[in-house]
Amino acid sequence: MEVPQIVIDTNVLVSALRSRRGASHKLLGLIENGIFQINLSVPLVLEYEDAAKRMLGEIALTEQNIDDIIDYLCQIANLRKIYYLWRPYLKDPNDDMVLELAVAARCDVIVTFNQRDFRNIRRFGIRAITPREFLIEIGELS
Numbered sequence: 001m002e003v004p005q006i007v008i009d010t011n012v013l014v015s016a017l018r019s020r021r022g023a024s025h026k027l028l029g030l031i032e033n034g035i036f037q038i039n040l041s042v043p044l045v046l047e048y049e050d051a052a053k054r055m056l057g058e059i060a061l062t063e064q065n066i067d068d069i070i071d072y073l074c075q076i077a078n079l080r081k082i083y084y085l086w087r088p089y090l091k092d093p094n095d096d097m098v099l100e101l102a103v104a105a106r107c108d109v110i111v112t113f114n115q116r117d118f119r120n121i122r123r124f125g126i127r128a129i130t131p132r133e134f135l136i137e138i139g140e141l142s
Helices: 010-018 023-029 042-053 063-076 093-104 131-137
Strands: 005-008 037-040 109-111 127-129
Touching (some): 023 131, 037 063, 093 109, 109 131
Parallel strands (some): 005 037, 109 127
16 A cells, blocks of 8 residues: 655644644654655745744744754655646645645645635645544544
8 A cells, every 4th residue: 555645734834833732743743654755845845944933932942943843854755846837726826836746746635724725626636634634544543
């Protein structure tokens, strides 16, 4: 059986950095187990960094902690270059960037809290599901 390929939307990363409770944090903690593989592109990494660093002072992490987390994600992820843009396909250009990565990486799933924003992506063979739904699917939550 193939390992699911996923893209983690920025809102899931932000949620995981805000709290050690919940499905988002558990999802990030499972990345190195090989149960699934994450995919990243340069634009998504830059968005992760921007969103995370805007929370400095609100979360119990330093700028160095955030840099270390993002560096770690870059080390274990499948890094993808985007050669074909589907824009504009979704309402938000940042969501288009996530969709383009998912298509380029032949992902099964975009893990996001904004499922509504990813309506109509089924034509690409990709589903948008929450971290909790994904963890249930892979047998990590009941």
